[in-house]
Amino acid sequence: MLKTMLKATVFAATLAVSAGAFQAPAFADVVYNRGSAAEPESLDPHKTSTIYEANVLRDLFQGLVMQDEKANVIPGAAESWTVSDDGTVYTFKLRKDGMWSDGSPVTAEDFVYAFHRLEDPATGAEYASMLYPIKGAEEVNTKKGKPEDMGVKAIDATTLEVTLKAPTPYFLEMLTHQATYPVSKASIDKLGADWVKAGKLVSNGAYTLAEWVPNDHIKLVKNPKFWDADTVKIDTVNYIPTEDRASAIKRFEAGELDSYDDLPTEQLADLQAKFGDQIKVGPYLGTYYYAIKTDKAPWDNVELRNAISMAIDRDFLAEKVWQNSMLPGYSMVPPGIEGYTPALAKYADMPQIDREDEAKKILEKLGYTPEHPLKMEIRYNTSENHKNTAVAIQEQLKPLGVEVTLLNTDTKTHYSFLEQKGNYDVARAGWIADYKDPETFLGISRKASGNNYSDFDNADFEKAMDKAAAAGGNPQERMKDLSEAERVLVDNVGNIPLLYYSYHDIVSPKLHGFVDNVMDVHPSRFISKD
Amino acid sequence: MLLYVFRRLLTAIPTLFVIVTLAFFLIRVAPGGPFNQERGLSPEIKANLEAQFGLNDPLWVQYLHYLKNLAHGDFGPSYNLPDFTVGELFAKGLPISVQLGASALVLALLLGSLLGTVAALNQNKAGDYSVIALATAGSTIPTFVIAPIIQLVFGLTWRLLPIGGWGDGAFVNKIGPVLTLALPQIAIVARLMRGSMIESLHSHHIRTARALGLSDWSVVVKHALRGAVLPIVSFTGPAAAALLTGSIIVETIFAIPGVGRYFVDAALNRDYTLVMGTVVVIAIFTIVFNLIVDIMYAVVDPRVRYD
Numbered sequence: 001m002l003k004t005m006l007k008a009t010v011f012a013a014t015l016a017v018s019a020g021a022f023q024a025p026a027f028a029d030v031v032y033n034r035g036s037a038a039e040p041e042s043l044d045p046h047k048t049s050t051i052y053e054a055n056v057l058r059d060l061f062q063g064l065v066m067q068d069e070k071a072n073v074i075p076g077a078a079e080s081w082t083v084s085d086d087g088t089v090y091t092f093k094l095r096k097d098g099m100w101s102d103g104s105p106v107t108a109e110d111f112v113y114a115f116h117r118l119e120d121p122a123t124g125a126e127y128a129s130m131l132y133p134i135k136g137a138e139e140v141n142t143k144k145g146k147p148e149d150m151g152v153k154a155i156d157a158t159t160l161e162v163t164l165k166a167p168t169p170y171f172l173e174m175l176t177h178q179a180t181y182p183v184s185k186a187s188i189d190k191l192g193a194d195w196v197k198a199g200k201l202v203s204n205g206a207y208t209l210a211e212w213v214p215n216d217h218i219k220l221v222k223n224p225k226f227w228d229a230d231t232v233k234i235d236t237v238n239y240i241p242t243e244d245r246a247s248a249i250k251r252f253e254a255g256e257l258d259s260y261d262d263l264p265t266e267q268l269a270d271l272q273a274k275f276g277d278q279i280k281v282g283p284y285l286g287t288y289y290y291a292i293k294t295d296k297a298p299w300d301n302v303e304l305r306n307a308i309s310m311a312i313d314r315d316f317l318a319e320k321v322w323q324n325s326m327l328p329g330y331s332m333v334p335p336g337i338e339g340y341t342p343a344l345a346k347y348a349d350m351p352q353i354d355r356e357d358e359a360k361k362i363l364e365k366l367g368y369t370p371e372h373p374l375k376m377e378i379r380y381n382t383s384e385n386h387k388n389t390a391v392a393i394q395e396q397l398k399p400l401g402v403e404v405t406l407l408n409t410d411t412k413t414h415y416s417f418l419e420q421k422g423n424y425d426v427a428r429a430g431w432i433a434d435y436k437d438p439e440t441f442l443g444i445s446r447k448a449s450g451n452n453y454s455d456f457d458n459a460d461f462e463k464a465m466d467k468a469a470a471a472g473g474n475p476q477e478r479m480k481d482l483s484e485a486e487r488v489l490v491d492n493v494g495n496i497p498l499l500y501y502s503y504h505d506i507v508s509p510k511l512h513g514f515v516d517n518v519m520d521v522h523p524s525r526f527i528s529k530d
Numbered sequence: 531m532l533l534y535v536f537r538r539l540l541t542a543i544p545t546l547f548v549i550v551t552l553a554f555f556l557i558r559v560a561p562g563g564p565f566n567q568e569r570g571l572s573p574e575i576k577a578n579l580e581a582q583f584g585l586n587d588p589l590w591v592q593y594l595h596y597l598k599n600l601a602h603g604d605f606g607p608s609y610n611l612p613d614f615t616v617g618e619l620f621a622k623g624l625p626i627s628v629q630l631g632a633s634a635l636v637l638a639l640l641l642g643s644l645l646g647t648v649a650a651l652n653q654n655k656a657g658d659y660s661v662i663a664l665a666t667a668g669s670t671i672p673t674f675v676i677a678p679i680i681q682l683v684f685g686l687t688w689r690l691l692p693i694g695g696w697g698d699g700a701f702v703n704k705i706g707p708v709l710t711l712a713l714p715q716i717a718i719v720a721r722l723m724r725g726s727m728i729e730s731l732h733s734h735h736i737r738t739a740r741a742l743g744l745s746d747w748s749v750v751v752k753h754a755l756r757g758a759v760l761p762i763v764s765f766t767g768p769a770a771a772a773l774l775t776g777s778i779i780v781e782t783i784f785a786i787p788g789v790g791r792y793f794v795d796a797a798l799n800r801d802y803t804l805v806m807g808t809v810v811v812i813a814i815f816t817i818v819f820n821l822i823v824d825i826m827y828a829v830v831d832p833r834v835r836y837d
Contacts, residue, residue, distance in 0.1 A: 042612045049569070121574075124582035126565075128575055142574040196613050214611060214619060216696050216787035242694060242785045250681050251693040251785070412562030412800050419570050430568055450570045 029235030030529050032511070035248050035260035039215055039241040044196045045181040046118045049126040051432070051520075054178045055261070056239055059220055059524045060203040061181035064092050064111065064160070065172055069526040071436070071519040073172050077106055077182065077204060078160070087167030087473045094158040099225045100184050101208045108154035114182040116140070116147045127179035130434070133168040167472030170437035177434055206232045206525035215241060220524070233528035252506055258529065259511060261520070263504040265325035265385070271506070279506055283336050285433035285518050286501030287329055287441060288389075290378070290426045291418070291453035294494065298374070299425060303362055305493035308376070310347045311359035313396050314498055321388045326499035332431075333441040333486055334500040336518035340438050340479045343486040345497075360400050373403035380406070380428040381414035389498070390428070418453045429453055432501065436519065438482045439468075445494045456494035461485055531828070534836040535821065542817045546810070550600065553809040554593055557802055564609040564800045583609060596806065605810070606803035610796075616807035620789060624811070626696060627776030627788035633708045635766070635773050638715030643762065645716070646723020650758075651750065653728055661720055668717030677710045677783040694785035707784045711777060715769060722761045730758040759830060767823035771815040775808075 040053040045061060048054070058066070066076035078092035098106035118125050119140040132138045134152060139145025151163030164171060174180065184202040188195045195201065198219075201209040206229070207220035218239040222232055240257060242248040245264040249271065251257045263271060263279070272279050292308075293299045314328035331342035347355050368374040378393065380386040387408065394404035409417070418427055431451075433440050444451035446465060464485035471478040489495070503520035513527040565571060565579050580586045584595065599606055605616035649661035684706065685693040697703035730736065731754050739749050776790025789808065796804035827834045 039611070041610055044613065047612055049567070121578040122582065124575075124579040126571060126575060126579065128578075129572065141578070212613075213696075213787055214614060214622060215781075215791065216785075240695065240785070243791075244783045244785070246678060247681065247694050247783050247785060250678075250686055251695070254685055254689070254693045256693055256695060409561075410798055411568075412564075412566045412798065413560070414562075415568060415570065416562030416566040419566060432569075450572050 030233060031236045031238065032234045032524060032527065032529055033238045033240055033256060033258050034524070035240050035242050035251065035257035037241070037245065037248070037260075037262035038243060040218070040239075042196070043201065043209065043212070043218075045178045045183060046114070046123050046125045046127075048178055052241075055522075056218055056220070057178040057181060058521070059205060059207045059237060060201070060209060061178070061205045062098070062106075062226075063175055063178075063181045065175045067176050067519070067521050067523065069513055069515040069517075069523065071517040071521040073176060077111075087169070088164045090162045090164070090171065091155075092160040092162070094160065095227055096158060097227045098204065099227065100187075100202050100204050101223050101225050102184070102187070102202045103225060104184075104186065105157070106182065106204050107157045108160040109157070110182045110185060111160050112152050112154050113185045115152045115180070116150065117183065117188075118179055119150065120147070125179065127177065127434075130174055130177045130179040133164050133166070133171055133174065135163045135165050166469065169472055169475045169478060170435055170439060173435035173437055206523075207237060210236075217241075228525070232525045234524055237524045249506065252508070259505060259507045259514065259522075261503075261505050263325070263506060265323050265504065268323040268325050268504070275506060278509060279504070280514075280516055281325065281502050281504045282516050283327065283334065283518055284501045284503040284520050285334055285336055285436065286430060287332055287334050287497055288326060288428075288430045288499040288501060289329070289332065290496040290498060291429050292426050292493065292496055293424060293455060294492075295455040295457065296423075296425075298366075301366070302492055304366055304374075305496070307359040307362035307366075307400075308397065308402065309345065309493050309496045310355045311397055311400055311402075312393055312496070312498065313352050315352065316396070317389055317392055318499055321392050322385060322499065325502055325504055327502060329497045329500040331486060331490055332445070332495060332497050333438045333482075337436055337438055339475065341483055342438075343483050343490050345490050356400065363401050368401040370399065370401045373401045375403050375405070377405045377407055377425045378428070379414065379417070379424050379426070380408055381411040382408055386428055419450065421455065426496070427453060429495075430501070433519070438479070438486070442482060442485055442489065445489055454495050456489070456492075458488060458492055458494065461488040461492070461494070464488055531825075531836060535825070538821050538824075545817065546813055549809060549813045550597070550806065551593075553806060554596060554802075555589075557797070557800070557805050558589060560797075560800065562800055564802065566800070583607070596803075600806075600810070605807045608801055608804045610799045610801045610804070616803050619792065619804065620807060620811060623776070623787055623789040623792070626699075626786060627781075627790055628774045629699070630704060630707050630711060630780075630786065630788065631770070631773035631776065633704065634711035634715060635770055637708065637712040638719050638769075639762065639766065641712075642716040642719025643723045643759075645720040646725075647727055647750065647755070647758075649720065649724040650727035650731060658724075661724065665717040665720045665724075668713050669721075671713075673710050673714065673777070673779050674783065676713055677706070677780060680706045680709060681783070694783070696785075696787050707780050707786055710780050710784075711773060715773070718765065718769075719762060722765055723758060726758040726761045727754060730754045733757065756830060760827070763823055763826045763830060766826075767819040768816070770822075771812065771819045775812050775815055 036052050038052045040056050041050060042048055043056060045057050062076040064076055064078040065073050068074045077094055077098050079095040081090055081092045083090055094106060094108060100106055115131055117123055118131055119128055119137050121141060121143055128141045134150060136145050136150040140147050140150055153161045155161050187202040191200055198209045198212045206223055206226045208223045210221045211219040220237040222235045242251060245262055248260045252260050292305055298304055318324060318326050318328045330344040330348040333342045335342055378390045380390050390406050394406060397404055431441055431444060443449060445456045446452060447457045447462060464481055468478050468481035468485060471481050507514045510530045511527055514522050565576055584592060607615050608619060645661045649658040652658045681693050684691040691702055691706050695703060736749060736754050739753050776788040778790045778794045781788045781790045792804055793808050796808060828836060
């Protein structure tokens with residue numbers, strides 16, 4: 001009898017324990033299980049490059065300025081700032097209650113240290129260029145100058161003075177980037193490379209790093225020392241990488257994830273039918289384009305480039321290949337940047353059928369027909385959707401007398417080939433905004449840019465870009481200049497823009513404060529959960 | 531026997547050395563490097579990064595450096611997860627992959643042998659045909675089909691299992707991945723077992739045993755099984771090495787933080803040190819399990835002797 005009872009008790013206890021694994025106790029903290037499509041690479045702000053790191057770091061740290069739930073610039077570690085009349089000297093007033101998670105104050109010296117560290121060649125920071133607008137920063141990073149000469153100075157404990165090379169109207173936008181976040185000097189001095197480990201990492205944001213099991217989860221817990229901790233409603237944020245997007249949707253459906261920052265886009269229509277407004281799709285600051293060798297025959301002919309670009313049916317690509325998870329794109333700068341009007345290709349409003357006729361005429365004039373086709377190779381990096389896009393374009397161009405061959409390589413091979421200016425015709429590329437400014441999209445077509453995969457070299461474009469830079473102090477003027485530069489770029493077919501990216505998230509109705517925005521930025525500190 | 535084991539382990543060292551050397555230079559032949567990506571880096575920034583990881587040294591210097599560190603058990607830092615060393619990544623991920631792989635292997639050996647034996651004893655009867663049908667299905671349906679079906683049925687429809695995640699090693703989190711890993715192996719073991727059991731049942735010593743009037747149970751378990759199990763033993767060596775070092779498909783679909791994904795991800799990311807780490811780990815597992823298989827032969831089959 002006793003034995004039976006014992007058995008029953010053990011059985012009941014086992015049941016209770018295993019049931020506990022499924023349901024959180026009622027009194028527990030508010031936990032947000034935040035699904036992401038990939039694992040962050042590093043949580044050292046100065047060694048990061050991907051948006052997955054940006055999302056986690058935005059919760060851990062506070063830069064001088066931050067982004068609110070709509071991705072607008074708001075005060076961060078700095079409570080206010082002034083800009084000199086010539087637009088080159090920024091004076092930041094740090095908040096007096098700003099604190100590191102170890103209880104020490106966040107000072108102007110911390111920012112001086114962090115900015116120096118970002119530019120120090122020994123750090124090997126991929127995003128060191130985020131602070132290149134600062135006087136002397138690029139020189140330090142390229143070993144041509146000394147950190148002492150950098151335009152960053154602590155006037156007193158809470159006053160930071162930053163001097164720029166030239167007026168840079170998007171400087172504050174750049175400061176929202178995670179590479180410009182401060183790091184704790186005391187902690188790095190003490191722990192060396194280990195400072196970034198879970199449980200040791202000292203941060204100054206709404207959360208601290210409790211655990212990181214690679215490819216499993218990153219656990220952040222609310223930082224009681226955060227200056228605005230009273231308004232933070234989520235106690236624990238678990239970042240859960242789930243690479244397989246179909247699995248992620250099932251995990252969302254089963255309640256294992258409260259949100260997920262990607263979708264299996266090939267099922268978008270079905271998902272929208274099933275999940276309704278839990279699916280969030282909207283314009284995201286990114287452009288999907290083809291680079292085309294503008295310095296190599298026959299692609300050095302603007303007319304020919306224009307004919308190819310014109311003939312591509314972007315509506316078909318967006319609707320059929322990408323299931324409307326992308327939008328047809330006719331400019332390098334996507335829509336959505338306040339005060340800027342993208343310069344669309346002139347044929348953007350023409351019906352597709354007329355565009356094809358026009359393209360055919362041009363190609364015929366240049367001697368290309370289905371009998372004597374133009375040969376064109378499209379290189380793309382491995383991805384089902386990149387392949388389908390290229391195949392669709394291959395089919396679209398065939399009747400016009402363009403014989404397209406496809407060449408697929410893995411991502412590293414693809415980009416190293418482009419970087420080394422390999423001998424290609426057309427190559428897939430994409431650009432996602434690091435900060436909200438047209439500069440980020442247009443700068444990559446400048447002659448000197450390492451990302452100028454089309455080898456675009458146009459004096460008018462360079463002049464217009466220089467003019468925009470010189471107009472730094474006058475934002476309206478500058479936007480107009482940039483738009484003119486883009487007009488030159490688009491009319492000369494410096495690239496073939498195909499699609500604008502969209503963000504696509506799935507978000508539980510239990511979450512509040514997950515507000516749609518073109519940067520797809522959703523700081524956990526503004527989110528609450530029922 | 532001990533001498534034999536010692537000799538085998540000793541010869542493993544030059545084997546490992548050759549594997550490491552080949553892998554080190556082969557991965558460098560692949561175009562691109564760890565820092566090629568959609569957003570191109572300026573030459574100066576790239577140089578800074580490469581200097582940080584010693585990638586700007588001549589290749590032979592890097593090679594000697596790597597060998598020296600490896601001899602001290604240091605696999606170096608991961609380029610793509612720079613907050614962790616390769617050693618740390620394996621320390622966290624390998625136990626997880628081993629747990630799942632070992633569970634799947636044990637399940638496959640037990641269930642597969644049982645099914646195979648049942649099939650052999652019922653040769654050309656209904657029981658045999660159903661096992662063969664199951665085994666054929668099990669080995670032809672790929673894991674990337676089985677895994678989502680398990681998720682859908684047990685996770686979403688019946689809500690018995692979680693869809694994915696490791697859950698700090700909770701039992702329920704392991705069921706789906708272990709089943710997915712085990713199913714094709716069960717099929718293979720069952721087919722192997724069926725074949726060798728039929729052969730064994732027809733051999734002379736079994737006929738003798740039967741003639742001596744031994745019971746069916748005794749004939750099968752004590753005598754036929756012993757001979758029939760040899761092909762399973764040789765299968766187990768490579769299978770164990772493969773299963774215990776993780777599966778990228780199962781780990782990706784079930785979001786399991788094992789090391790299986792590193793084999794592919796590291797190569798695609800040109801994460802040289804992580805590639806080398808995975809090569810060394812797989813090589814060691816393969817060497818060790820082949821040795822175990824050879825020892826097992828001697829245990830199972832008295833005719834095999836290593837002197």
